[in-house]
Amino acid sequence: MVAFFALLPAQAAAKAVFAHMIVGNLPEFTLSDWESDIRLAQAAKIDAFALNIAAQDLSTTRSLDLAFQVADALHFSLFFSFDYLAQGPWPADRVVSLIQKYAAHKSYFRHEARPLVSTFEGAAYAADWRAIKAATDAFFFVPDWTSVSAAEAVNLAGGVANGLFSWDAWPRGDANMTTGADRVVLEALRPREGVYMMPVSPWFFTNLPGFGKNWLWRGDELWDVRWQQVLDIQPDFVQILTWNDYGESHYIGPVREKELGLFTTANAPVNYVRSMTHDGWRKFLPFYIEAYKTGKIPGAVQESVVATYRTSPALACPGGGTTGNHGEFGQTEVPPEELVDDNVYYSALLNSDWGVTVTVSIGGKEQTGRFSRGPPAGAETPGVYMGGVPFGGNTGDVVVTVWRDGMRIAAAEGGKGISAKCENNVQNWNAVAV
Template sequence: MVLYQLTFLLFALIDHATAAMPKFVFAHFIGGNAASLTQDQWESEIRLAKHSLIDGFALNIAQQDTNTENILQKAYAAAENVGDFSLFLSFDYLSGGPWPVDRVVDTINKYKESPAQFYYNGRPLVSTFEGVANINDWPGIRNKTGCFAIPDWTSLGPQRFAEVRHNVDGFFSWDAWPAGANNKSLYSDRVWKNATHGRPYMMPVSPWFYTNLSQWNKNWLWKGAQLWTERWEQIYRFQPDLVQIISWNDYGESHYIGPVHADGIPQGAARYVENNHHDAWRELLPYFIASYKFGDRSRIRIARDTLVYWYRPNPNQSGSNGGTTGNCPQQGQQAMDPAALAEDKIYIAVLVKEPSWISVQIGSNNITSLYADRAGLSTFEVPFDGQTGNTKFWIMRNRTEVAYTTGPAITADCVDGIVNWNAIVGST
């Protein structure tokens, strides 16, 4: 259930504001992980996203995936049936290789007339995942489709993108995670925004990153910690033209916020994805998205006291690190000990109506008490300190328990003897 409700007045004010300066939030949806979904399941996914105030999905599609056409047909039909939810195509140029120009043109033209297709500045929006070897394809694609192209060409770097930006209409950055032990800052967003030279900038936000997929030579993590809350705070301050959440269902990289469908889990990822649900991260989204769109939190009132927690199930030294590195050497980053980036801590975000006490307990150990000194959002960190066992969380106010939940055990028993660097997420 959504953690709070906005008043009718607030919705009216948001609608008025977006009419003057539209702001939209999308979630990156891996089409290849949804091959088994029925149309009814697609509709369920869309309703869950709408419930969190997400405006639509960016449909990542690979040209060599034989299920692509079937996936698109079901997705657009489901969005049309549900209504008030948008889709746009994100052509993946790395998974399955580059897209032929004619097929890109045909695919855009086939779906751009759908009532569910998202239009920006009066044109069907289209994006990519990389594709820097095909930059010169886009003037022709835009001419033949009338699309509004906002690609992700992050590997180019801002300076090189500035030289080719005339080929497209805006830019989407994939730079959503910090490199090393420092927190993610707004620096890269400012640089990319400047490189667009007044064109729309789509800003990325992601809650986590861990992948261990040997078939693709992927085995690293980036610092997560309070990334979900800190990054949305940056979005609130930076006020980008558009926002894209990475991701709805990329299970292999551990940054999914949608339901886990076993058939969509890539080979090798089940060890760290099964039973590690992230749905509760969505419970913070109505507050985050309303804050971004309205640009003023003072008019948002919390109607339901809510606590969201996340932590890794295994302490750092409880098993093998699985060959995982902190940072990605394939991207030129210095490899680090993953334990230096994935601290043994519980991370907590609370939305409360009034100042409240927050209590946390691991196993039968002493209770940690924390104080949320204001109404609205507060965040906390509680170290494991060698404690294991199930977790308990309370929100207390005026000596009365107003919310309570329990979480799965923190345990030194690792699946296959390998530390799970993914996050467990839950809420009250």
């Protein structure tokens, strides 16, 4: 067959940041919707969407045609992440067909002049990928096979993978996320000099009885802590989990009513995404991505602040049967309230914390905050400063304000307020980020 991949302009093999996009949530997307999301991603300095596609989704072809049309026009990039769990494994011939059809687009992301291809799981079908590679010419293969050990994954099908993507992006208990799992993958990849695609996620909560899913993982301060870990690890790639997985509450893209059909399909007791914006988690991405790619903290930043909080105290309403952690992953299940704190968290991107104070208003009742974490270089340096204050029994709208020498320099507000009442009398363990 014609080696058409080599005829296309290659993208740089430099570090890159992707956002995982669930195409199955987008059957009603129009060209203007795709344009809007791509422009938001570009503004956040994201390099590409990893398009999660399921084998039996009848809307996939239409969605892909629209997505690549817009991405070509806007000079944005896309690549495939074949989902082997949502609707069963992918037949190898269909994988070949999709790669042959869409990798010819100028917007298809390339690494070392080869189209990048990934998966969500599918370790049991690793052998298929040797034939797929042979039928489509060379592509750069970085699957997520987190269901097996990294040491096993790198050797599947004679080492068919060029690297590994990990889905291990959330803490396993009530402690903050560490880089232990990342370093295990890096060590397994070292003998083969494989690339590592590191996962970063802001939150995880799901309550979809129709899909058999109902658990929470710790998310307090996870987003900024995890990005600090990216700056430490300096992986080859970063993949944000996710742009639009509303069912698992780790979306950073906008919420549109047309994308929320799964809450009806999966018999959710409450729509825990409606009115729960996560737009704030995109605010610092240009800063983090520049620091990751250059290996240096920018010398001057546009000072701003982001607030993150849940909208009800943990014990305000029945927990909805949600567990903290999930036994199927070998984890000890605990009451969900043990994994969260009733706090308003704030992250301030500052040139320096010199002379800076923080106030947090909940329903007009004000508290003074402090920074408990700062940039690796220490106080009075550019970077992200983090802290939090307790709800303190207060309810109402949340406003976080950063002051320097008595002058207001940034504020985070406009999110759904805190209330002791819950929709359908079920606790919403999702968070707001503004």
